[in-house]
Amino acid sequence: MPAIAAEYLPILLFLIVAIALSGVFVGLPVLISNLSGANKPYADKLSEYESGFPAFSDARRQFDVRFYLVSILFIIFDLEVAFLFPWAVSLGQTGVFGWASMMTFLGILTIGFIYEWKKGALDWE
Template identity: 80%
Template sequence: MPAIAHQYLPILLFLAVAIAFSGIFVGLPILLSKGIGTDKPDVAKLSEYESGFPAFTDSRAQFDVRFYLVSILFIIFDLEVAFLFPWAVSLHWTGVFGWASMMVFLGILTIGFIYEWKKGALEWE
């Protein structure tokens, strides 16, 4: 073997072990479920388990766009809170510049919130 092949031997060995372990941890449960029979559906397995009652309509029915708007607003304001805590903890290191940057950030979010409110995205029927 050339000298360069010996340098790649640990990487190839690591790759072979990774492929073997992934085959074991992915393939073995699939083969066991086929052999034991846990993938055979029956009435109890196909019953409604989340809500407890059958669906009213098709599961592919479209949601109202306001649902998505409210969920996006929730994500935006949830991220705002996630940014506020580290900012408050590190405020004494960032000083006036850090405070001003957060005020600009909060101002932009407030303008966006007012816009959504005026457009009626928060009104639910």
């Protein structure tokens, strides 16, 4: 076996083990589900549960956009928290400028949140 092929042998073994394990962890539950009868659909399993409108209706039908607005607001404020953790860890090195920058960022987000609240984006009817 050439020296270069011997260097790639651990990667090849890792790839084979990863494919085998993913096949077991994905394929085995599907196989067990099919054999045990747990995949038999009925009306409750097929009903809509997230958006509130039927999943198999006309795609051009109008629906309430507030569902998406709430999800966008969640993503915005989730990203805010993602920015707060590194800022808090490095606050000792960034000093007053880092603190002022984050307070400006939080102020802008707070103004946006108040605007959305006043516009009624968080009111669910």
